[in-house]
Amino acid sequence: MALPLEKYLRVGKLPHIWCPGCGHGIITQAIIRAIDELGLDTQKTVVVSGIGCSSRAPGYMNFDTLHTTHGRAIAFATGIKMANPELKVIVITGDGDAAAIGGNHLIHAARRNIGLTVICFNNNIYGMTSGQYSPLTPTGSYASTAPYGMVERPFDLCELVKGAGGTFVARSTAYHARHLTNVIKDALKYDGFAFVDALSQCPTYFGRRNRLRTPMDMLNWMRDHAVSASSWEKMSPEEREGKFPIGVLVNQPSRELTKVYGEILAQARKEAGANA
Amino acid sequence: MALPLEKYLRVGKLPHIWCPGCGHGIITQAIIRAIDELGLDTQKTVVVSGIGCSSRAPGYMNFDTLHTTHGRAIAFATGIKMANPELKVIVITGDGDAAAIGGNHLIHAARRNIGLTVICFNNNIYGMTSGQYSPLTPTGSYASTAPYGMVERPFDLCELVKGAGGTFVARSTAYHARHLTNVIKDALKYDGFAFVDALSQCPTYFGRRNRLRTPMDMLNWMRDHAVSASSWEKMSPEEREGKFPIGVLVNQPSRELTKVYGEILAQARKEAGANA
Amino acid sequence: MVSDSPYEIAVNRKWCKKCGLCIAFCPKQVLESDDEGGPVVKAPSQCIGCLLCEMHCPDFAIVVKRRAEQ
Amino acid sequence: MVSDSPYEIAVNRKWCKKCGLCIAFCPKQVLESDDEGGPVVKAPSQCIGCLLCEMHCPDFAIVVKRRAEQ
């Protein structure tokens, strides 16, 4: 990639570790493209991740970057944002990282409406550890720990975040790269907790075991099952069966946490001053 | 309490440790009354809890009882239910236990639809540790760690569980003791993951700090703000402001996890037999 | 206490914490507060057996029984 | 490669992992697969600069630039 996007990359660290055809690179590109198009200050942007193939993305991104422990990215990011609300804090996470071990931090950050942009690279599988099922693996799919097919039901991540009180929730896919970029831009512009469920493909572990032989097969699956949020609204439950909506699904602005806290701070200082 | 409820209590351990007027005793009574009215097998019923004032309830209940670590009751209960699906497994938890440290286990159990009946004694506060705010403390309320008023937004626990895929979700309050008992009965009869948000009062820590001087003031607050689920449906967003619905809010049966797993088991054994 | 009501109300004083909820919930003013806030059965004949007192007692300390059942 | 298209397509072979996505996404068959699945710019003049190849490359390995911009 040449200018203008290359300046957002740590070129010396490339090529990256991801497998051929892995969707994570597509989503990473969408993020930096969104950052570029919005003209974010690269000095004031921090990218935080957990552990997983997806969570390796920040290592290739030329910002202040933090690769934390599995599942905890949002909690680390909360500390960063609280300590310095001036920073734009982006969290990159995987479906395992965000929704399995990290599920609690996800819902609490949504509840708090703290100003983080969380982008989940959702490939329905644990890629890094070689293909165990995740809370997003569809019932019946195969995984290394679901040799007889997945028996559990998956989350709908957007519904989860919404149920937790999320005020900005969106979804897109690696297939819809331009749409994804736009959705990420909306999320980055949002003042509060913004969550993007970004569907990715893991050809190596999910695809291979589930008869989606090529990366393109997996992307085509996304194309064939995604429905725009506006169409979704008009569909009957039967029509929705097996499909999923993409686009901005929730946008109900509420005051961002560090801003609210700022007011407390002012009040406390006043009181302290008065008492002193 | 004399017969018939006394046989469900460990009389030798009473009086309990709860403060005068604490709502936890009312909810505990509702649970054993529900068990009695349903005629559950006391030998096959297990009650599991985490840590908190609420989580002390099982110690007074004459079943197999397990008082675990803070937040983990549902995870322990999942092991019990998986190991022996014949058991009726009831989880008693608090708003801190279930929704703060234990939030992840709550949403995952809801997602899995494992057959547990989870009853959250929700008093909007950490009682056991003397009144710190919980994820259910309303914005603006006071708590020992919110001396300037709570800045965060609270969960709506029922919405959270629903967003996680919960198939049976209900709410009642200590004020509505009979209604609560009925709701718990419905939850106990449900074959799958059933969640009851049972509003309780902590006069000692929540009430005192928030100008609800007596336990009865707190119960009256519940009476004044609860709306039946059926009325709720018909209310406009403005009318709903400040109120909350009680009753069964979600009831969308889906196959219970250990039953689904049982089928896998049969299949695997067949395969293993065929291969041998 | 002799009474003509079909209900008998028993208070377990060892367990009662004198929170007053039973008294507050009784729709028939059957119960009255003692010095420390615990219940005194004042008008047993008024009792309609609604169990509101029993079900709201956090301490399992008040029980209402139908006499016939005994 | 000389071409009359206003777009120039550059492939970074050091980064390309030959997944074939760029080729599959190109609506104009500008790209063709080499032996191992990587892209060969076959019909540069057909390129409409839609960036579908670039945006879907997981390896940041293909870039489409407007010549005028250079």
Add this chain to the structure above:
Amino acid sequence: MRKEFRLAGAGGQGLITAAIILAAAAAEHTEYNAVQSQSYGPESRGGSSKADVIISTDEIDYPEVKSPEVLLVMTQEACDKFVPGVRPGGMVVVDETYVRTVPPVDAKVLRYGISAKARELGREIVANIVAVGLLVGLTGIVPEDAALEAVLARVPKGTEELNKKAFLAGIQAAKEIG
């Protein structure tokens, strides 16, 4: 000089606050050293409550009171439990409101209806402050004004008047029973 106090009763009676006030009065308004410690059940609500204070001219290494010279008991349970441990020749102050019988003991036993007095003043919740006044009056371990200052610094805003009354009622009671 070294004096060891124990204040015992039920959770909610405010005995820890009373002990803190006693210790603070000594620490902040006299040359004495003072430590205050307590123990309580895991529940901290309803169960028993015990607070110790040591006031001494020397450094206080070990902060636990083994056998208090001055014991205040505000429940029968606390009375039964702690009276036997009182230092021979010491003093036991009993809240008559809740304590019916005091086990035989080699100590001066002084009885006063502390909680009843507090109720009479308006709210039983200030019984602990009555107790502080009583202990200060009986032992003279800290000047009364220092103790009152310590009381006022530690009670909720808006309750200063009531607490002052409670404290003075304790001082007065000490004169009556002392």
Add this chain to the structure above:
Amino acid sequence: MRKEFRLAGAGGQGLITAAIILAAAAAEHTEYNAVQSQSYGPESRGGSSKADVIISTDEIDYPEVKSPEVLLVMTQEACDKFVPGVRPGGMVVVDETYVRTVPPVDAKVLRYGISAKARELGREIVANIVAVGLLVGLTGIVPEDAALEAVLARVPKGTEELNKKAFLAGIQAAKEIG
């Protein structure tokens, strides 16, 4: 007797499977002891991959291969990295499909288009089985039928025919280049 093998190339080339098959053939079908170990990066995808096999008549205490007697390399990177470590007088088997140049080495260097052969047989994915055939043919460390049995026991159901062909192609190639 003790023979140490190293199979090196890229993740995804199936070299660990190849090493397992080699070791299993020895362990399960001969009197020899055998161990197999491997190392891989944190990513396990795309990066380099290295698998070692030791086959010995004695107990094998230390399982790591320090300087292999037989080295198979299936990428240029692996070739450059591991050829210098080969035991003097040993053997280097090179997949000509991906390896262009072999550094000078005191060992017998044998070249064969392993991956190309696999592609020719239908799917490059069986290159590792061609390699197994080749190594068995070249070293005679295990009987061919034992090795074939080990192959068939470890390949996915339904691919037995293709893998058998691949194995035999390796055996054949050994005769040609050996």
Add this chain to the structure above:
Amino acid sequence: MKEGKPRLLLGNEACVEGAIAAGLKFFAGYPITPSTEIAELCAQYLPQVGGKFIQMEDEIASMAAVCGASLAGVKSMTATSGPGFSLKQENIGFAVQAEIPCVVVDVQRVGPSTGMPTSAAQGDVMQSRWGTHGDHEIVVLSPSSVLEAYTLTVTAFNIAEELRTPVILLMDEMVGHLREKVILPDRSELMVKARPKPDLPPGQYKPYADYGDPAKVAPLAAFGEGYRFHVTGLTHGEDGFPTNNPDVGARQIKRISEKIASRKKDLPQPEELFTDDAEVFVFAFGGTARSAKKAVRDARAMGLKAGLIRAITVWPFLEEPLLRAKAKKPKAVIVPEMNLGQIILPVKRVMGDACPVIGINKVGGRYIEPDEILDAIKEAILGGSAS
């Protein structure tokens, strides 16, 4: 499965087969390199034997589910590696306190933190002993071979059930990811202990009975069998209910410690090789003991009187063989470990001022090579000039 025949088996797989042979019926886990195969194979094998597998949302939940399942009466296990082992610590402490039998496998990798996930280390030795808060003893076993990964897993279950305690199987990547030729013992030869059942009726059953003899442990009833007992992580009395009484509490805390400390003799004893006449001892465990064994054999081949003490039970620390070595006034004890010096600490404590205790320590993922140990042996016996 296929006992009696030679097989090439992975260390992690041997562990799973051992567990199933020992009666494993429940596994809850969360994937993590290099332990993941254990979960994957349990997912595959357990349903075939009527057992259950569940992948929980994290390691904390896995450890919790294992405790729950064990209380429901089935033999239970979990497996993890460093980061997950850290997360499990709170609930491992619960299992200790509530006396819940279970097996926890930790396949060590390079730490601290995420470290080097695919590389070998022995950096969790002290954590396996002291990772949870509060005073306790814990049994930790460490296999050195694939066969031992099998047999020691069986032993781990037996100890867990007999002593009602979590047992840690402390593996390392070197053994867990090694494939080795093994001939598994016939099932009929395996000693598999069933969980002892209470012999008293529900009314009299004391789940935490104190028999005065710490070696005697109350049997554990299963939930659902009618005992209706209480289990808590709070300090408790013999009936299992919480206590605030310091004496009762102290007795319980000491009892669960002493039930392990008092049974040192019954735990797997160290393997000794050439220790009779040794002048220098190598003290090793786990994968590194393979290097040590080779080094000691090489030393003997050179006429050097080296001996090996291989700890199989890592904790409680079995001092006997070292005390015997100490009595022989050795020239040195050499302690190779893939860490910065952990098991060497108790070795030093036991050896006192008797002789130098020399650590060979390596971190970063490389194995300790036999020659490095051999050099140390030479140096200790022949003096500095020898190397």
Add this chain to the structure above:
Amino acid sequence: MKEGKPRLLLGNEACVEGAIAAGLKFFAGYPITPSTEIAELCAQYLPQVGGKFIQMEDEIASMAAVCGASLAGVKSMTATSGPGFSLKQENIGFAVQAEIPCVVVDVQRVGPSTGMPTSAAQGDVMQSRWGTHGDHEIVVLSPSSVLEAYTLTVTAFNIAEELRTPVILLMDEMVGHLREKVILPDRSELMVKARPKPDLPPGQYKPYADYGDPAKVAPLAAFGEGYRFHVTGLTHGEDGFPTNNPDVGARQIKRISEKIASRKKDLPQPEELFTDDAEVFVFAFGGTARSAKKAVRDARAMGLKAGLIRAITVWPFLEEPLLRAKAKKPKAVIVPEMNLGQIILPVKRVMGDACPVIGINKVGGRYIEPDEILDAIKEAILGGSAS
């Protein structure tokens, strides 16, 4: 606040005041007895000084948030007790590995597991050293008085910032819940170290530079200052990016250990009392050291030559004063602890075979009384007949 005047202060409160004096600007926590007052007071005081308080969803998140805030450039702290300390271990290891300065307070209570939440213990001594997986060193300080809870918190921050490492303040309920008369030092007298800033421009800045000298630690830039650097829990090179190279990895792992081990001299040294001519030494720390001090004073009053070594830095273990004691060929070293024997382990290791090392151990929540220690002193000096 009110320095210079006598005050009756709670141990936990002194800790908060010390932290604020040291420049604390961020606290993330989760309530747990007996540490809760620390969170509560931070919630109250921090906003008054422009700092931030957040109660996270659990202890894991609290530790994570503290790391995040510290990377954003502010001095950060969390506080907990046993169960929460266990949960924090994984992320404490992250802070060690990524070299993030912060202070972690553990106010110990009786364990294992939920134990006795309101009772005093010193059962987390070994866990504070070894609780996280993988090889590392860590600084652990333990105050014995309320004043020291203040001063040592300041010291903890100074060490954390200077060595870029988490520092554990290991309190016990005996000190945390003690109210004591203190006169806080004037702020102007306090040595408060600011976080060192990088002196190289972004292009040249190496966040994990290895200067060859382990005592020299690279300064930590703050996120948002333009350095755009990478931080990871994976083993990494000087630039902070992950490595699979065993040599680079080994060097990093050793460097972060040695930066602490090499600075033992700069850490708070033990307090010694009457050690010059002592025949029996008492080695103690934390609350128990108060009993020990009284016992030693009482012994001296009886003419018995007892001395006290009070560890203030618990880890790394400072051997010097014990080695000096050893040289004096003492009759015994007595080690009282509110646990089943933890700090006694390194004491035994250091004392070797020089003299008996006698533990006085108590669990269940009761303090160790001065007389129990005095009896042991008497016994050691006068022989069995004396008691």
